[in-house]
Amino acid sequence: MRIVIVDDHAVVRSGFSMILNYQADMEVVATAADGREAYLMVGKHHPDILLMDLSMPPGESGLIATGKISSDYPETKIIILTMYDDEEYLFHVLKSGASGYVLKNAPDEELLSAIRMVYKGGTYIHPQMATSLVKDYIKKDQGSNENDPYKILSTRETEILPLIAKGYGNKEIAEKLFVSVKTVEAHKAKIMEKLQLKSRPELVEYALRKKLFDF
Structure with a gap:
């Protein structure tokens, strides 16, 4: 060696x-x-x-x-x-x-x-x-899981979140998931509320931090 x-x-x-x-x-x-x-x-x-x-x-x-x-x-x-x-x-x-x-x-x-x-x-x-x-590591991981608002998102909301972050519009998301535009808008509002986010840039930053998608 x-x-x-x-x-x-x-x-x-x-x-x-x-x-x-x-x-x-x-x-x-x-x-x-x-x-x-x-x-x-x-x-x-x-x-x-x-x-x-x-x-x-x-x-x-x-x-x-x-x-x-x-x-x-x-x-x-x-x-x-x-x-x-x-x-x-x-x-x-x-x-x-x-x-x-x-x-x-x-x-x-x-x-x-x-x-x-x-x-x-x-x-x-x-x-x-x-x-x-x-x-x-175990202590920090347990603490982060307990306080992570991502855990309270619904299955549909976890599908929509990365699509919004990637830049898809409401109509495009609706077509991808076979739902109405109004449904997408309602889920988007719920996501922003649950995650306590105020803008799309904040949502993109959150998605990147959570590694919900890769470029």
Whole structure:
């Protein structure tokens, strides 16, 4: 496995390089001090794994670099190596394209296992953080479902809503659903009332947020 290590501290880069190069199946091909340099090293060496620190002042942060690298070099798997045991950081880096999240104070064996797991196509999250993340997600999801006015729309209203958002007129919607124009107008008024929306742009924004249709 070809690996690039990114950290703003030289001693950290050297320490991790020694650990990884000692493994028979791993080789550190380059190191970098910030996100911008990391992007250049990935473009030059095309590593299998990129170990990325999150905070690297005054250089480009690991979060920004993760998004760029995962977009331009998707074949390189990114593992975040950080001191932050915070679910918010974890959420953002996973959205940015990272495949792993390991704390710097974790045992060497955990880091090595994470690298091998991600290399094989898996995702690694520190166990304690993974548990907290799942609990937090379930809690938020349950709360959002309970308070979501979309749940009180009728079946017909859920059919009409995305059609309105797509720009269809009342007559076109009526023809598509084999109902009268007056019926469509009545449903539209009910949708706006239930969702507490005042204009068509608000309705379009709502539909996009709910992912009710794709362009």
